[in-house]
Amino acid sequence: MNILITICARGGSKGIPGKNIKMLNSKPLIGYSIDLANQVKKHYGSVDVELSTDSAEIKQVAESCGLKSDYVRPDYLANDTCGKVDAINDIVKYAEEKHGKVYDYVLDLDCTSPLRNLKDITSAFDLIEADKNAINLFSVSEPSRNPYFNQVEKKVNGYYAQVKLDASGMVFSRQAAPSVYDMNASFYIYTKKFFELGLRGAITDKSLIYVVPHTCFDMDHPLDFEITEYLLSNNKLDFEL
Numbered sequence: 351m352n353i354l355i356t357i358c359a360r361g362g363s364k365g366i367p368g369k370n371i372k373m374l375n376s377k378p379l380i381g382y383s384i385d386l387a388n389q390v391k392k393h394y395g396s397v398d399v400e401l402s403t404d405s406a407e408i409k410q411v412a413e414s415c416g417l418k419s420d421y422v423r424p425d426y427l428a429n430d431t432c433g434k435v436d437a438i439n440d441i442v443k444y445a446e447e448k449h450g451k452v453y454d455y456v457l458d459l460d461c462t463s464p465l466r467n468l469k470d471i472t473s474a475f476d477l478i479e480a481d482k483n484a485i486n487l488f489s490v491s492e493p494s495r496n497p498y499f500n501q502v503e504k505k506v507n508g509y510y511a512q513v514k515l516d517a518s519g520m521v522f523s524r525q526a527a528p529s530v531y532d533m534n535a536s537f538y539i540y541t542k543k544f545f546e547l548g549l550r551g552a553i554t555d556k557s558l559i560y561v562v563p564h565t566c567f568d569m570d571h572p573l574d575f576e577i578t579e580y581l582l583s584n585n586k587l588d589f590e591l
Contacts, residue, residue, distance in 0.1 A: 353397045354453040355387045361405025371411040375582035381415040382464035402441045404428035456540040462569040463536040474560035487539040487558040490531035498527040535568045564589035
């Protein structure tokens with residue numbers, strides 16, 4: 351099984367400037383993804399790791415964390431309107447030519463959602479390997495709100511009601527609501543077929559999910575960094591990185 355791990359880190363973060371290399375508990379954020387990539391490489395053996403970035407500074411920080419890269423993400427894949435799958439597809443082609451192999455799976459580790467470990471990755475690979483019809487998998491978490499029960503939106507008549515209705519038309523308790531999940535952006539696994547089909551989004555008609563059984567969230571706001579810094583520095587995580 352040939353696996354390519356991609357770590358995508360664009361330099362133009364607007365919400366949190368320099369987010370991908372911002373220090374988190376004395377380590378650059380990107381370092382958590384690099385450390386996990388090395389664990390996955392040690393576990394599976396036939397694994398290559400590639401960095402996709404347009405930033406020389408990110409390259410330098412990544413190299414200080416043990417990941418050297420010669421790839422430069424093209425400008426047209428480094429703007430706010432470019433989809434991440436397009437950027438991944440480009441580096442997959444680069445890596446296959448560089449290493450002279452075709453990858454069975456591409457594991458994308460998102461820099462901004464570092465709360466995951468080797469067990470999460472191996473468990474997710476077990477799921478997708480067991481389903482030969484699946485073309486990709488992405489990590490999710492249990493949601494704090496459910497659109498069938500306690501999320502509302504403005505309807506055509508101008509009034510507000512549940513975002514979604516089940517077959518009965520109404521759900522009166524959280525326990526009775528259909529199961530839904532939050533995409534936590536932590537990691538994605540793509541099969542070779544995913545790219546052969548030319549797909550451009552992670553949600554397909556043959557996607558699997560891996561429900562992360564512990565704390566996991568995306569770093570979108572400065573407060574997310576503060577919370578994670580507290581959890582890490584005070585050993586408050588409910589799992590081991």
